[in-house]
Amino acid sequence: MRSTPRTMKRRKRGKPILHCPQCGSTRLTYVGGLILGQVYHCLKCDYVGSFVYETDGPVEPASDDA
Numbered sequence: 001m002r003s004t005p006r007t008m009k010r011r012k013r014g015k016p017i018l019h020c021p022q023c024g025s026t027r028l029t030y031v032g033g034l035i036l037g038q039v040y041h042c043l044k045c046d047y048v049g050s051f052v053y054e055t056d057g058p059v060e061p062a063s064d065d066a
């Protein structure tokens with residue numbers, strides 16, 4: 001019988017990937033918590049808001065039709 005290693009390989013399920021709802025960029029920075037809640041700032045299109053897309057997986061290049 002083997003002794004199970006203590007450090008099991010965890011799946012890479014880190015933080016959810018955040019996407020900008022406007023341009024689909026993942027270059028979002030967390031601004032802070034306001035009364036509204038979490039606020040993010042997109043470095044690409046300068047979107048600021050609490051609503052962002054969250055995905056957990058490989059990022060597909062978003063073809064924005066804006």
Ligand SMILES: [Zn+2]
Binds near residue numbers: 023042
């Ligand atoms: Zn953006």
